[in-house]
Amino acid sequence: MKFRIETEEYPDSHTVDGVTAQVTRTRRVAVPVLPRDVDALAVRAVVGLVLGLTLVSVT
Numbered sequence: 001m002k003f004r005i006e007t008e009e010y011p012d013s014h015t016v017d018g019v020t021a022q023v024t025r026t027r028r029v030a031v032p033v034l035p036r037d038v039d040a041l042a043v044r045a046v047v048g049l050v051l052g053l054t055l056v057s058v059t
Contacts, residue, residue, distance in 0.1 A: 001032055001033075002032070002033045003030040003031060003032055003033060004030070004031050004032075004033050005028055005029070005030055005031075006028070006029055006030075006031050007026055007027070007028050007029075008026065008027060008029055009024050009025065009026050010024070010025055010026075010027065011023070011024060011025075012024075012025045
């Protein structure tokens with residue numbers, strides 16, 4: 001399975017000298033990438049082949 005690295009921001013609290021404040025932190029997370037849609041790829045290939053053969057037969 002392949003992963004894509006994304007950067008996301010999240011709220012966090014940070015305390016300095018007893019004073020707490022909200023801060024925005026960032027972290028990098030690995031998000032899984034969806035597999036290729038083989039059906040759509042096959043349809044595109046067949047359509048391209050049909051169009052190519054039609055173009056060749058017309059000329």
